[in-house]
Amino acid sequence: MIDFRIDRERCTQCKQCVGDCPSRIIGLDGEGFPSIAPEKETNCLGCQHCLAICPEGALSILGYRPEESLLLKGGYPDPQQLETLIKGRRSVRRYRPENLDPELLNKLLDVAWHAPTGVNSRQVRFTVLDDRDKVARLRDEVMAGLLRLDREGALPASKSYYASFIRVWEKRQIDLIFRDAPHLLIASAPKSASTPKDDCMIALTSFELYAQASGVGTLWNGIASWAIDEMFPDIRRSLGIPDEHLFGYAMLFGKPAVHYARTVQHQPAPIHRVP
Numbered sequence: 001m002i003d004f005r006i007d008r009e010r011c012t013q014c015k016q017c018v019g020d021c022p023s024r025i026i027g028l029d030g031e032g033f034p035s036i037a038p039e040k041e042t043n044c045l046g047c048q049h050c051l052a053i054c055p056e057g058a059l060s061i062l063g064y065r066p067e068e069s070l071l072l073k074g075g076y077p078d079p080q081q082l083e084t085l086i087k088g089r090r091s092v093r094r095y096r097p098e099n100l101d102p103e104l105l106n107k108l109l110d111v112a113w114h115a116p117t118g119v120n121s122r123q124v125r126f127t128v129l130d131d132r133d134k135v136a137r138l139r140d141e142v143m144a145g146l147l148r149l150d151r152e153g154a155l156p157a158s159k160s161y162y163a164s165f166i167r168v169w170e171k172r173q174i175d176l177i178f179r180d181a182p183h184l185l186i187a188s189a190p191k192s193a194s195t196p197k198d199d200c201m202i203a204l205t206s207f208e209l210y211a212q213a214s215g216v217g218t219l220w221n222g223i224a225s226w227a228i229d230e231m232f233p234d235i236r237r238s239l240g241i242p243d244e245h246l247f248g249y250a251m252l253f254g255k256p257a258v259h260y261a262r263t264v265q266h267q268p269a270p271i272h273r274v275p
């Protein structure tokens with residue numbers, strides 16, 4: 001049963017919760033207060049729009065109380081700041097050789113976890129390497145596997161250009177794949193979810209923006225994603241990624257050893273306006 005509570009002292013019966021419910025399951029009881037009929041409860045998405053929209057903070061649902069929410073008024077960054085963040089975010093390929101403060105790391109994950117998911121399924125799982133030694137061990141395993149594939153001529157043709165990265169590692173111990181980053185984040189979600197790939201990518205995009213706003217560098221990692229997910233199932237399993245999960249993507253992160261002074265400039269977006 002959904003724990004749906006109305007503080008009758010606070011509720012002004014404005015009905016905003018009724019109007020905003022995406023499943024339209026909130027009605028009014030005999031006294032005009034919002035309520036959910038038991039037979040409609042299974043249609044609740046758990047999106048908490050009712051809690052979010054209530055101007056008076058009169059509505060609790062699923063055990064969540066309005067007092068625990070952040071208030072939105074005046075709390076958003078201004079558009080100019082957000083534009084600078086979106087345009088100023090860079091792929092960071094140079095990192096300081098130190099772990100992030102665990103509290104900051106947890107905060108980044110917690111905020112990213114608030115990213116939207118299809119039908120609010122909220123099943124994205126974060127697999128985190130929280131220590132640079134763990135990333136170094138993973139790197140060694142992946143590099144050894146790739147070296148083997150390269151020697152056996154078993155790299156897929158579409159990935160043959162990775163060979164140069166692998167050889168640089170072999171000859172000079174220069175890491176062009178994991179970039180000596182102290183941390184790695186992998187987002188995965190059950191294949192049975194409605195939109196698992198999209199959910200993972202949106203979670204990682206949210207993670208990246210919040211991380212960079214917090215002074216933490218990030219790098220989407222296509223090579224590591226491909227290697228772990230497609231080439232080395234044992235490594236994937238050793239990281240604890242469930243077999244029934246779709247591998248979303250891998251992202252490196254850590255304190256940057258590089259500082260960018262300005263945004264880059266891109267051509268205008270190719271926009272097709274439907275006539």
Ligand SMILES: Cc1cc2nc3c(=O)[nH]c(=O)nc-3n(C[C@H](O)[C@H](O)[C@H](O)COP(=O)(O)O)c2cc1C
Nearest residue numbers: 089090091092093176177219220221222223224264
């Ligand atoms: C899905 C995706 C996969 C990527 N994979 C890699 C990668 O494996 N290695 C790498 O160095 N950069 C990777 N990048 C970073 C891109 O090369 C980078 O975004 C692009 O060069 C533009 O630079 P910017 O991110 O600083 O704007 C990836 C980016 C995306 C979005």
